[in-house]
Amino acid sequence: MNIALLGYGKMGKVIEQIALQRGHNIVLKVDENTVSYDIIQADIAIDFSAPNAAVSNISTCIENRIPVISGTTGWLEQYEDIVALTKKKGGAFIYASNFSLGVNIFFELNKTLAKIMANLSQYNVNLEEIHHTQKLDAPSGTAITLAEGIIENTNYTNWKLGDAESPKDISIESKRIEHVPGTHYVNYNSEVDTISILHTAHNRNGFALGAVIAAEWLIGKTGVFTMNDVLNIG
Numbered sequence: 001m002n003i004a005l006l007g008y009g010k011m012g013k014v015i016e017q018i019a020l021q022r023g024h025n026i027v028l029k030v031d032e033n034t035v036s037y038d039i040i041q042a043d044i045a046i047d048f049s050a051p052n053a054a055v056s057n058i059s060t061c062i063e064n065r066i067p068v069i070s071g072t073t074g075w076l077e078q079y080e081d082i083v084a085l086t087k088k089k090g091g092a093f094i095y096a097s098n099f100s101l102g103v104n105i106f107f108e109l110n111k112t113l114a115k116i117m118a119n120l121s122q123y124n125v126n127l128e129e130i131h132h133t134q135k136l137d138a139p140s141g142t143a144i145t146l147a148e149g150i151i152e153n154t155n156y157t158n159w160k161l162g163d164a165e166s167p168k169d170i171s172i173e174s175k176r177i178e179h180v181p182g183t184h185y186v187n188y189n190s191e192v193d194t195i196s197i198l199h200t201a202h203n204r205n206g207f208a209l210g211a212v213i214a215a216e217w218l219i220g221k222t223g224v225f226t227m228n229d230v231l232n233i234g
Helices: 010-021 051-063 076-089 101-117 141-153 205-218 227-231
Strands: 002-006 025-030 044-047 068-070 092-095 124-131 158-161 169-176 182-189 194-201 223-225
Touching (some): 002 010, 002 051, 010 025, 010 205, 044 051, 051 068, 051 076, 068 205, 092 205, 092 227, 101 141, 101 205, 101 227, 141 158, 141 169, 141 182, 205 227
Parallel strands (some): 002 025, 002 044, 044 068, 068 092, 092 223, 124 169, 158 169
Antiparallel strands (some): 182 194
């Protein structure tokens, strides 16, 4: 594949390494200093840009019928607009808050546990996420996805950054610590015990590998997909 990297920060550089190892070509690298670019030279685009650039990057790809996957978080208030544009143009698009294969398995474990805990009112759930200090958004997109998985399968109705304001809220605590790629806890606490599930990323390679695998899968397809489609889970 000829890949365009939309966003050439730390993640973009790791994706480049993984893609080259898997026999692909990087034909375009777009960063914050890029004024304009020709997306047509690419077979597919991988977007890990800034939140304020993601919608423009993704739209450019879809308008030009270039399949695109995005792992940028912080822009999802416009997600349905991108879905509509993809369908209108007959494009191909995948968004994931986290492309790590392990994290996507963790998402399914989270949903399963939530279903089990749904009628056990003695337990209160909370989430904790820890990331490197360069991460701009809080809570993380992964933490939001985890919270949404719980909300879909329990009586919780909302998530809150910080302390919960009602029994229907899921509290999310966000911490920023140097050199932490990503750690996520889901905790169910009662007076007598705590049940926790945890995912810890050791480096960025898992995110990059998942993104390249998703790109490989998306080639030749039309529509809006998720990592569950890529991995055939859920």
